Amino acid sequence: MSDPPGRQHDVTDDDLATQLRPATPEEWPAFVRAMSHGFGEDPSGPYLDSVPPVAEMDRSLGLWDGDRVAVTAGIYSRSLTVPGAVVPCAGITWVTVSPTHRRRGVLTAIMRRQLTELHEQQREPVAALWAAEFPIYGRFGYAPATFRGNLTGRTERLRLRPDVDLGTGRVDIVPKETYQPAATAVHERLRRFVPGNLERDQRWWDRILRDEKEDRHGATERTYLLHTEADGTVTGYATYRIKAEWTDSGEPDGTLTVEEVRATSTPAYASLWRFLLTVDLIRSVRAPLLSPDDPIRSLVTDGRALHASAIDALWVRLVDVDRALAARRYPAPLDLVIEVRDEFCPWNAGRWRVSGHPAGGYCGRTDLDPDLVLGIEELSAAYLGGVSLATLHAAGRVTEVSPGAVTLAATAFSWPVTPWCPDEF
Numbered sequence: 505m506s507d508p509p510g511r512q513h514d515v516t517d518d519d520l521a522t523q524l525r526p527a528t529p530e531e532w533p534a535f536v537r538a539m540s541h542g543f544g545e546d547p548s549g550p551y552l553d554s555v556p557p558v559a560e561m562d563r564s565l566g567l568w569d570g571d572r573v574a575v576t577a578g579i580y581s582r583s584l585t586v587p588g589a590v591v592p593c594a595g596i597t598w599v600t601v602s603p604t605h606r607r608r609g610v611l612t613a614i615m616r617r618q619l620t621e622l623h624e625q626q627r628e629p630v631a632a633l634w635a636a637e638f639p640i641y642g643r644f645g646y647a648p649a650t651f652r653g654n655l656t657g658r659t660e661r662l663r664l665r666p667d668v669d670l671g672t673g674r675v676d677i678v679p680k681e682t683y684q685p686a687a688t689a690v691h692e693r694l695r696r697f698v699p700g701n702l703e704r705d706q707r708w709w710d711r712i713l714r715d716e717k718e719d720r721h722g723a724t725e726r727t728y729l730l731h732t733e734a735d736g737t738v739t740g741y742a743t744y745r746i747k748a749e750w751t752d753s754g755e756p757d758g759t760l761t762v763e764e765v766r767a768t769s770t771p772a773y774a775s776l777w778r779f780l781l782t783v784d785l786i787r788s789v790r791a792p793l794l795s796p797d798d799p800i801r802s803l804v805t806d807g808r809a810l811h812a813s814a815i816d817a818l819w820v821r822l823v824d825v826d827r828a829l830a831a832r833r834y835p836a837p838l839d840l841v842i843e844v845r846d847e848f849c850p851w852n853a854g855r856w857r858v859s860g861h862p863a864g865g866y867c868g869r870t871d872l873d874p875d876l877v878l879g880i881e882e883l884s885a886a887y888l889g890g891v892s893l894a895t896l897h898a899a900g901r902v903t904e905v906s907p908g909a910v911t912l913a914a915t916a917f918s919w920p921v922t923p924w925c926p927d928e929f
């Protein structure tokens with residue numbers, strides 16, 4: 505391979521593993537600037553010169569070219585809801601390789617280092633990330649496990665069904681200081697039931713609710729809504745921004761972007777949506793991060809009026825097949841031998857006996873003949889219950905050895921609640 509232009513030093517594959525090291529807190533200013541540059545953005549925000557509270561510098565990895573930071577990567581310690589349980593999850597982040605060092609195996613070295621350390625130290629059994637581009641991470645065993653809906657619609661066509669119960673609560677616009685603790689409590693009640701959801705402690709809420717002007721893209725600052733019952737209990741929350749626009753003929757044509765809307769009851773949820781769909785001067789509504797399977801699509805009279813165009817959201821990678829599969833629950837009884845192919849993490853390769861039911865799971869080594877053969881990408885995709893092993897089988901990515909094994913496995917690996925992750929990191 506010829507050297508990319510502008511390279512200062514040779515970095516051979518052998519060097520890489522030893523050159524990668526965690527950045528220190530003192531190195532953060534240079535590190536974060538290199539990362540922003542790697543993502544094609546001007547560095548901005550309040551944490552350019554001090555380490556943000558969510559950052560874990562001891563889990564970062566960097567590579568220096570002289571004084572210049574050429575490579576960045578990091579891990580957040582998160583908790584991920586999986587079917588029937590919550591598991592520790594390594595949130596992979598900050599991944600950039602400078603144009604001077606690209607396509608020389610640096611990302612591969614980072615991926616190997618992270619996954620090997622997670623396995624050897626028996627840390628998180630699962631890793632997850634948001635991919636900047638689809639083709640990057642499959643080769644390392646990551647696969648899309650949740651999807652976002654990119655919902656869009658015209659408000660004149662979006663009416664709630666006449667039989668929708670709106671309850672007796674009220675929707676209020678509140679200051680952020682009121683919103684944050686109330687939304688935290690609602691989120692905490694809900695997130696354990698939705699695979700793909702991540703825990704949000706105070707640090708993460710602070711980050712999610714940061715409202716930098718450069719992130720608004722011409723829209724207003726964020727508006728905070730709470731839904732409150734007559735007895736004062738908060739049962740729902742939502743945030744949105746609006747962008748005023750006018751047609752050439754002088755008609756209002758504004759857009760409302762829903763960032764998040766969640767509630768512990770259907771009347772609260774419907775009430776929040778009724779508010780969001782009837783803001784004056786708004787003609788279009790969009791909700792990029794909501795699930796393609798969001799209940800709002802069943803709450804409106806015209807199901808076609810809210811378009812969903814699903815794209816991959818959270819990508820998942822089983823670090824240790826046995827620990828990960830034993831951690832989740834299975835909605836139907838399962839007892840199968842799967843043969844897993846995993847060249848990148850060879851400790852996962854081979855035959856595993858997987859059994860499970862709604863109250864627990866087990867996974868251990870076996871010499872028995874396999875019922876199914878599949879790669880780690882396919883197993884990771886199916887892990888949260890949102891990607892069907894039958895679909896992957898239809899795509900030729902899962903091999904059925906015992907007749908009926910695909911139907912059995914696809915059923916047992918599914919989950920009634922569609923996995924969904926609204927938290928980009």
Ligand SMILES: CC(C)(COP(=O)(O)OP(=O)(O)OC[C@H]1O[C@@H](n2cnc3c(N)ncnc32)[C@H](O)[C@@H]1OP(=O)(O)O)[C@@H](O)C(=O)NCCC(=O)NCCS
Binds near residue numbers: 611640643
């Ligand atoms: C994506 C990125 C980190 C890749 O780093 P890298 O060090 O060049 O990757 P590697 O050299 O280890 O690549 C390993 C393999 O992945 C492939 N690959 C890497 N990036 C790819 C991409 N964006 N699209 C398609 N394939 C890619 C390489 O071609 C190589 O394949 P090969 O082994 O068949 O030759 C780097 O291009 C980058 O910083 N991009 C901008 C920021 C970004 O997108 N970060 C990811 C955030 S989620």
